[in-house]
Amino acid sequence: MHTETIGDYEIECSASQVPDSEDWIANLVIYGPSTNxxxxxxxxxxxxxxxxxxxxxxxxxxxxxxxxxxxxxxKQR
Known part of the structure; x- marks a missing residue:
């Protein structure tokens, strides 16, 4: 899993292996600014x-x- 901060955003990029395969799929979560x-x-x-x-x-x-x-x-900027 790769975590990176870009401006006010924190991104987590990950990959999951496809069952019964050698291929991978891409996953993403983006966190925005928080007051806490x-x-x-x-x-x-x-x-x-x-x-x-x-x-x-x-x-x-x-x-x-x-x-x-x-x-x-x-796109949000």
């Missing part, structure tokens, strides 16, 4: 992204999730 430092405000709950694609490696799936996160954050 002990509570993370998920503005994009954990879900699969790039739903029509599978990836040959875990790293490739996580990179795709990161690309989606950046696009979503840029």
């Amino acid at each position: 430092p002990m509570h993370r405000n998920d503005i994009f709950p954990l879900q699969r992204v790039a739903v029509d694609e599978v990836f040959p490696t875990e790293a490739a799936a996580e990179e795709e999730a990161r690309s989606v996160a950046i696009a979503l954050i840029e």
Whole structure:
């Protein structure tokens, strides 16, 4: 799992291996600003992204999730 802070947002990119396969799927959650430092405000709950694609490696799936996160954050600005 890859965690990164971009501006006020915290993103978590992860990958899950497809059962009975060597392929991977991309997962993403985005947390936005919160008034309570002990509570993370998920503005994009954990879900699969790039739903029509599978990836040959875990790293490739996580990179795709990161690309989606950046696009979503840029869209909000």
